[in-house]
Amino acid sequence: MYVCICHGVTDNEIVESIDNGAQTIKELTAELKVGSQCGKCCQCTKKILNNKLLQI
Numbered sequence: 005m006y007v008c009i010c011h012g013v014t015d016n017e018i019v020e021s022i023d024n025g026a027q028t029i030k031e032l033t034a035e036l037k038v039g040s041q042c043g044k045c046c047q048c049t050k051k052i053l054n055n056k057l058l059q060i
């Protein structure tokens with residue numbers, strides 16, 4: 005599913021990025037541009053990040 009409409013970023017891409025070492029929203033934004041335009045996807049991105057980091 006698309007998380008970031010502005011940049012066409014999916015939840016799978018975010019998860020992949022986290023698996024490759026991203027640990028903060030800032031890092032995800034630098035890599036995928038999520039949250040860098042309207043910011044509406046920040047909440048959902050944060051949720052995915054927190055869920056993933058808790059699993060590790």
Ligand code: FES
Pocket residue numbers: 007008009010011038039040041042043044045046
């Ligand atoms: Fe991600 Fe707009 S939906 S910046």
